[in-house]
Amino acid sequence: MRLGAFALVLALCPAAHAGPRQADQSDGRLEFSAIQAGAKFTGAFTRFRVALDLDPAHPASGRLDVTVEVASIDTQDPERDEILRGPDFFQVEQHPQAVFHAGRFERVGDGWRAPGELTIRGVTRPIPVMFTLAPGAGAPVMKGSASLRRLAFGLGHGEWASTEWVGDEVDIRFELRLQPVG
Amino acid sequence: MPARNSSVRYGWVAQGLHWAILALLILQVTLGKIAHELPVGLERLVMMSRHKSVGITILALAVIRLAWRWTDSPPASPPMPRWQALVAHLNHWGLYALLFALPITGWLMSSAANRPVSWFGLAQLPNFIAPDARLKEVFEEAHELLVNVLFVLVGLHVAAALKHQFIDRDGLLFRMLPGRRS
Numbered sequence: 001m002r003l004g005a006f007a008l009v010l011a012l013c014p015a016a017h018a019g020p021r022q023a024d025q026s027d028g029r030l031e032f033s034a035i036q037a038g039a040k041f042t043g044a045f046t047r048f049r050v051a052l053d054l055d056p057a058h059p060a061s062g063r064l065d066v067t068v069e070v071a072s073i074d075t076q077d078p079e080r081d082e083i084l085r086g087p088d089f090f091q092v093e094q095h096p097q098a099v100f101h102a103g104r105f106e107r108v109g110d111g112w113r114a115p116g117e118l119t120i121r122g123v124t125r126p127i128p129v130m131f132t133l134a135p136g137a138g139a140p141v142m143k144g145s146a147s148l149r150r151l152a153f154g155l156g157h158g159e160w161a162s163t164e165w166v167g168d169e170v171d172i173r174f175e176l177r178l179q180p181v182g
Numbered sequence: 183m184p185a186r187n188s189s190v191r192y193g194w195v196a197q198g199l200h201w202a203i204l205a206l207l208i209l210q211v212t213l214g215k216i217a218h219e220l221p222v223g224l225e226r227l228v229m230m231s232r233h234k235s236v237g238i239t240i241l242a243l244a245v246i247r248l249a250w251r252w253t254d255s256p257p258a259s260p261p262m263p264r265w266q267a268l269v270a271h272l273n274h275w276g277l278y279a280l281l282f283a284l285p286i287t288g289w290l291m292s293s294a295a296n297r298p299v300s301w302f303g304l305a306q307l308p309n310f311i312a313p314d315a316r317l318k319e320v321f322e323e324a325h326e327l328l329v330n331v332l333f334v335l336v337g338l339h340v341a342a343a344l345k346h347q348f349i350d351r352d353g354l355l356f357r358m359l360p361g362r363r364s
Contacts, residue, residue: 038304039298039299076295076296076315077296083223159225165224
């Protein structure tokens with residue numbers, strides 16, 4: 001009877017620790033949206049790596065690491081992409097990667113909060129990433145969001161430092177099928 | 183001056199829409215030309231976004247104008263040869279069609295370029311098509327072609343009005359002006 005109850009608890013716990021997981025651009029999308037001239041547009045990064053090690057029984061230890069090749073920014077507008085890769089925004093030649101790292105997790109409702117640090121263009125700021133883990137077909141699906149202020153990371157120099165025509169706030173969304181490592 | 187058209191003169195609603203749309207078209211062509219010649223940058227973004235806002239305003243006025251015309255018959259035309267009446271008729275409907283086709287091709291071009299349209303930063307308009315570089319080129323070509331058609335039809339319209347006024351001296355122009363007896 002006691003064993004049966006234990007098996008039931010295991011079966012009902014979809015987030016049971018299954019070892020470290022990873023994902024890249026072939027496993028889903030990493031998107032962002034921002035306001036330009038009063039209108040919201042969406043873009044994506046098409047080269048990135050995600051590593052997640054989350055044991056629901058021990059959320060205080062673990063890690064979420066995200067590395068984004070910022071030159072892969074794609075807003076489906078070649079003119080805008082060129083400006084974003086250039087010296088006034090990502091300065092991709094000097095800072096080819098944006099990096100997020102969190103070393104612990106907190107339970108929030110049905111999901112998780114990863115309080116971590118994001119580095120873009122050499123500037124590091126704390127930002128929390130919120131996500132949920134759902135059992136998917138074959139691979140768990142990690143879905144979440146974060147939001148940041150671009151100017152805090154030096155994204156927007158010169159004429160682009162004004163927020164009148166390009167908003168400060170950028171929303172990030174991702175949805176990834178997590179693969180086993182190895 | 184009455185709101186509705188009389189048998190000899192347009193009312194103030196039809197006249198107001200006619201001259202307001204003319205003023206906006208002059209502004210619109212100027213903004214478009216300035217934006218087109220600017221290098222990629224903030225100033226061009228600003229000019230282009232004003233161009234889009236004015237374009238949507240023209241589209242809205244065109245809808246009102248067509249609806250008004252539906253309910254309020256224009257004053258009788260002065261006597262003229264049958265072919266001239268036919269050309270005038272076709273030219274008028276061509277101009278109406280352009281008041282729709284120009285903003286709509288511009289709108290579709292913006293959607294295809296993933297630069298959604300905002301009306302003066304107050305309201306974002308929906309994208310009717312997904313971003314698509316090839317379609318953006320198609321609508322851009324169409325938009326530019328239609329502007330040239332607009333120049334030809336407006337030129338013909340103005341030349342015909344001046345011919346009636348100063349050669350035929352049939353008082354046709356007074357139909358679209360306030361305050362003068364025809």
